[in-house]
Amino acid sequence: MKRVQTMTVTAGQEKEGLRRAVGVWGSFTWGYADVGADVYVALGLVMGAAHGGTPAAFAMTGLIYLFIGLAYTELAATYPVAGGGQYYTLRGLGDFLGFTSGWALLLDFTIDVSLFALSAAGYVNFFFPALQKQPWLAIEAIAGIGFLIFLNLRGIRESSRMNEVFCAVDMVNESVIILFGFLFAFNPELFTYQFIHQFPSRHDFLYGASIAIISFVGLESISQAAEETLRPATIVPRTSLALIFTVLIYALSFSVLSLGILPWQVIAANQGDPVAVLAKHIPIIGFIAGPFTALLAATLVFASANTGVMGYSRITWSMSNFRLLPKWFSAIHPVHRTPYRTILVFSMIAIAEVILASLSANAYDTLANMYAFGAVTGYILVLTSLIHLRFADPYSPRPYKVPFNVTVNYRGRRVAVPIMGFLGLFGSIFIWALVVATHRIGRIAGPAWILLGYIGYFVFRKADGLPVFGNIKRDWEAEQIRVLSAAGEESILKAYQDALAKRDRELAAKGGGEEGGGEGRSGSGSGGGREENG
Numbered sequence: 001m002k003r004v005q006t007m008t009v010t011a012g013q014e015k016e017g018l019r020r021a022v023g024v025w026g027s028f029t030w031g032y033a034d035v036g037a038d039v040y041v042a043l044g045l046v047m048g049a050a051h052g053g054t055p056a057a058f059a060m061t062g063l064i065y066l067f068i069g070l071a072y073t074e075l076a077a078t079y080p081v082a083g084g085g086q087y088y089t090l091r092g093l094g095d096f097l098g099f100t101s102g103w104a105l106l107l108d109f110t111i112d113v114s115l116f117a118l119s120a121a122g123y124v125n126f127f128f129p130a131l132q133k134q135p136w137l138a139i140e141a142i143a144g145i146g147f148l149i150f151l152n153l154r155g156i157r158e159s160s161r162m163n164e165v166f167c168a169v170d171m172v173n174e175s176v177i178i179l180f181g182f183l184f185a186f187n188p189e190l191f192t193y194q195f196i197h198q199f200p201s202r203h204d205f206l207y208g209a210s211i212a213i214i215s216f217v218g219l220e221s222i223s224q225a226a227e228e229t230l231r232p233a234t235i236v237p238r239t240s241l242a243l244i245f246t247v248l249i250y251a252l253s254f255s256v257l258s259l260g261i262l263p264w265q266v267i268a269a270n271q272g273d274p275v276a277v278l279a280k281h282i283p284i285i286g287f288i289a290g291p292f293t294a295l296l297a298a299t300l301v302f303a304s305a306n307t308g309v310m311g312y313s314r315i316t317w318s319m320s321n322f323r324l325l326p327k328w329f330s331a332i333h334p335v336h337r338t339p340y341r342t343i344l345v346f347s348m349i350a351i352a353e354v355i356l357a358s359l360s361a362n363a364y365d366t367l368a369n370m371y372a373f374g375a376v377t378g379y380i381l382v383l384t385s386l387i388h389l390r391f392a393d394p395y396s397p398r399p400y401k402v403p404f405n406v407t408v409n410y411r412g413r414r415v416a417v418p419i420m421g422f423l424g425l426f427g428s429i430f431i432w433a434l435v436v437a438t439h440r441i442g443r444i445a446g447p448a449w450i451l452l453g454y455i456g457y458f459v460f461r462k463a464d465g466l467p468v469f470g471n472i473k474r475d476w477e478a479e480q481i482r483v484l485s486a487a488g489e490e491s492i493l494k495a496y497q498d499a500l501a502k503r504d505r506e507l508a509a510k511g512g513g514e515e516g517g518g519e520g521r522s523g524s525g526s527g528g529g530r531e532e533n534g
């Protein structure tokens with residue numbers, strides 16, 4: 001068999017790594033630009049399916065999003081590297097499922113770019129109603145993706161600055177709309193009537209709930225930027241928790257406010273610019289709030305597409321470094337230090353998705369149909385990894401832990417089992433089942449994308465002499481030391497090294513026998529070992 005080296009990124013490779021340039025506000029806005037913008041797109045789509053039950057649809061998926069968000073917060077603070085859910089799954093479940101998670105999330109991120117670039121065009125055309133149709137929407141979306149390619153090739157700092165400005169203004173605008181809407185326009189009787197008497201059928205409600213999950217897709221963006229975030233173990237928990245509750249409040253507020261101001265049919269009929277239409281009907285500020293919201297929504301939704309470019313470029317860069325994709329994808333631009341090949345390749349896929357979706361009767365619905373499949377598939381694997389890593393990697397310090405844990409004895413150790421992790425896992429499986437059952441396009445295109453990825457993975461791994469269903473053995477302990485050292489987390493690094501030293505002393509006292517299941521010593525997907533043949 002051809003000899004291969006483990007692909008663990010070593011300290012010697014750090015000089016070619018990604019540039020740390022994202023602070024507290026930048027980290028928050030990477031997530032907010034993705035999640036916070038989603039309501040601008042999802043509101044009309046969910047209203048078209050869930051009718052008067054729209055707030056309930058948002059609330060149900062919002063609860064599941066809370067559990068998922070807390071899991072991502074723990075994992076991103078513990079393993080602050082580019083790759084996000086793909087990296088966590090690789091650490092917890094091994095190469096094959098690590099690839100599955102990354103490939104599923106790649107589908108999500110490419111659709112994020114295509115759907116939100118298209119939505120940005122829709123909000124721009126609030127001012128040009130004659131262009132609110134194909135092919136003009138597709139042409140504008142493709143031009144927008146071209147600009148994002150240029151921006152992301154320049155670097156994370158440049159694209160992060162755009163997010164920071166747009167998000168600050170948008171949060172003020174959304175708060176003003178909610179405040180004035182509830183004070184001067186909200187009609188409790190209209191809301192109650194629509195919620196009770198225009199509640200949809202069970203099938204339509206579940207379909208609406210499965211679409212509503214796109215309002216909460218985006219926490220992956222904070223994780224993707226962790227390797228470019230300053231002091232990530234400190235910053236990521238703060239920004240993630242703030243983002244979780246900010247987005248929940250906004251999503252629920254807009255869904256309730258809409259039904260208390262307008263018939264649901266009005267919002268559903270304006271899927272290209274639903275929030276701008278809502279703002280236009282608010283007394284006192286409506287004459288300016290409508291156009292201003294349309295302009296601001298266009299910029300924020302465009303910023304969300306920007307986070308998608310960052311997301312798929314970082315996932316593929318990480319997957320390539322860990323030999324889940326060909327090494328060709330890991331090339332870093334010599335000047336800007338950005339993964340330029342992944343940006344170009346997957347941006348072309350996003351452009352192709354815009355073109356294909358524009359040929360359907362409703363491009364927004366077509367893309368949303370596939371959007372949730374990749375994200376929820378990835379979430380299921382990430383939540384499984386969270387639970388498994390509590391057992392397999394007890395030595396890595398966790399600056400933040402998912403709350404509500406039950407302590408159990410496992411192989412002579414006390415392990416905190418995350419109850420919320422299990423709730424998030426069951427909830428994600430439920431949403432995945434809804435997507436498969438109710439999304440006609442998603443249940444075909446989603447598995448087809450996964451199958452295509454498996455074919456490529458099989459060919460690549462066989463050609464490089466790597467195990468297809470097995471794992472390359474990796475020294476995860478050395479990897480974790482490198483990660484914490486590169487992040488500047490000196491106190492956490494020392495705590496990790498002390499935990500490893502204590503473990504080694506205990507093993508020596510027992511006669512040098514290896515501890516089963518310990519990360520870095522097991523040959524399983526969560527374990528490591530030193531370099532050897534694949």
